[in-house]
Amino acid sequence: MFLHRLISLLVTAVLAFALVVACGRNLDHSATSSKQPLENCRKVQHSMGEACVPLHPQRVVTIHSSIFANAIALGIQPIATAYDMTEPFPTYLRGKVNGVELIGDLTQPNLEKILRLKPDLILGNPWAPNNYQQLSNIAPTVIPFRDLSWEQDLTELAQILGKEKAGAQLIEAYWQRIEQLKQALGNRRYQMQISVAGTFPEYIYAYGLNSAPGVILNDAELQRPPSQRKNSYYVENISEESLSEIDGDVLFCVVRGGDEGKEKLLQRLTQKPLWQQLKAVQQNHAYLVDYHWHHLDILAMNAIVDDLFKYLVNTL
Structure with missing residues (x-):
């Protein structure tokens, strides 16, 4: 009887220890998931502070429609985005958004869905940064500055993503088209x-x-x-x-x-x-x-x- 009780106590202790370790791992992941090894990321200043952005992000999530489209233009295909359109995506984005998952409203994205997607970079909404801390616990999160011109927006995003050359080329091509339009008119x-x-x-x-x-x-x-x-x-x-x-x-x-x-x-x-x-x-x-x-x-x-x-x- 004593031996049986001793074995039961030992089993209970082992299970309790395993549960504590598992919970500790989950809490540790939540607290540190936004951190990357310094050799695999670079520090980026943004409107909410500083983030360590992966050198080559592969699983980008965006919480703003213009940031989503600009990322595509820069050669980064987000895996998911928040969007506020009455139709899933407007005409000018069709053909560029295959496989992109919608994750809810621009001001209140679905955090559980984002967590399941395991992003390595989140580009937040400059106009609704209230969920920054929750997002940064999931993955490195950058909240771009607001009230900038379209050129500054694109340039800032290009710097965040390490796509400065692509950003400069997009801006130059736009101005070339404007000159062509002026000459045609x-x-x-x-x-x-x-x-x-x-x-x-x-x-x-x-x-x-x-x-x-x-x-x-x-x-x-x-x-x-x-x-x-x-x-x-x-x-x-x-x-x-x-x-x-x-x-x-x-x-x-x-x-x-x-x-x-x-x-x-x-x-x-x-x-x-x-x-x-x-x-x-x-x-x-x-x-x-x-x-x-x-x-x-x-x-x-x-x-x-x-x-x-x-x-x-x-x-x-």
């Missing part, structure tokens, strides 16, 4: 007023100078209607009675939801008498364009330039 670019607007069921808005189309149109020296010459991303809450504020020689209307979204919007707009009175509509210079016009990543910006060639150079 000639002096017309000083005379045309280009309006860019979008709609929600409740209201109509326009894009200001700080938006993606605002930046590109300014780079190409194209003119904007007076109401859109504001240093803001949006000019909001334009009433239906004030539709003339979005008129121009050319009007681009930014639409979510691809072709289906365009069809629904067109049906709604054509029922409005004031829409039919717009000069751009009457002259057949009003165009419905995809939602890439909303994004400031380099792939979206190149897609906007494609549209400008299509509608301003090849159509007008």
Whole structure:
């Protein structure tokens, strides 16, 4: 009896010790998973401090749509990303996102799913850094700085990923295309007023100078209607009675939801008498364009330039 009890105590002790060791390993992994051996990583300063970024990251997770697209442009294919689109990915990214897993909302990504994916680098959301500590316990996490220009955003990301040469080439190629657009338009670019607007069921808005189309149109020296010459991303809450504020020689209307979204919007707009009175509509210079016009990543910006060639150079 005594021997049986002794054996039971010994077994219990061994099991308890094994459980403590296992828990210790899990806690240790949680606390140190963001650390890499110094010879396999380099220190990067970012908005939340410092991270040791792998020299050649293979399993990158992004928590911001523009960072996701810029990483692809730089030659890094993320394994997963958070995204806020009504469709899984916009048209300009299709064909570039095979196998990419969606991990939830931009402000509240699914941490359990990220942990299961075993990333070696997480690129966080500059506009929602509140989950930085949780993410950095999973893998090295970098939160880029916010309120930068698109060039600074791309340059910073290129430095984080060790892709400085690729970043510089992308920026140079963009400016070359802008010069080609300016030459193709000639002096017309000083005379045309280009309006860019979008709609929600409740209201109509326009894009200001700080938006993606605002930046590109300014780079190409194209003119904007007076109401859109504001240093803001949006000019909001334009009433239906004030539709003339979005008129121009050319009007681009930014639409979510691809072709289906365009069809629904067109049906709604054509029922409005004031829409039919717009000069751009009457002259057949009003165009419905995809939602890439909303994004400031380099792939979206190149897609906007494609549209400008299509509608301003090849159509007008």
